Amino acid sequence: MFKLSSTLAMIYLATVSLAAPGPAVSIKARGADASVNVEVCTGNPGTGCVSIPIGSDSCNNLDGGLVFLNKEISSAIVPGGIVCTFFEDFGCLSEQGGADVVVLTSGTWSFFSVPGTAEPTVDFNDLTSSFSCSPL
Structure with missing residues (x-):
């Protein structure tokens, strides 16, 4: 027969096991919160940069809170697996x-x-007013 302390220990372990989310739940929760960002800069990469979250095929106009970037982008960092079109x-x-229009895949780009x-190549420095990105 079990002793009282052994029974309480088993009940505690069962309660903790049922209350804690499994690995699949944790991964799913993090995946829902994950976002992809494109970094655009008014100078060379690292100078005057802003990280902008992107949605698949959503148009990002450089107006409102991003108006300071309108016709000012000189470089961009596009994450792997993404293609962005700058207009x-x-x-x-x-x-x-x-x-x-310029179409850029993953990498660090100088718009010059x-x-x-x-x-084959163009100088797109300080020309962008909008952009959209999508997965490759």
Whole structure:
């Protein structure tokens, strides 16, 4: 037969085991809170930088609280697995058949020389008014 202290210890362990969330619950909770950020800078990477949370295919206009970045972005850090399109106009719209847009995949980019859609490389420094990002 069990002693009283052994019975109480088993009840305590059972209570703790039932109350503590399992690993799957913890991972799921952290995953829901996780967000992806793009870092845009008014100078070289590390100078005048702002980390902006992105939603898949959401247009980020550089107005309101981000107006200080409008036509001021000189570099960006795009996280792995993400592609971002930077536009000269608000609303993530191209009005020049793609000549006013740059598409950047993961990495650190200087906007003085980035891959263009109409030319191999373009100077897109201080031209961005909006951008959108999505997973690759």
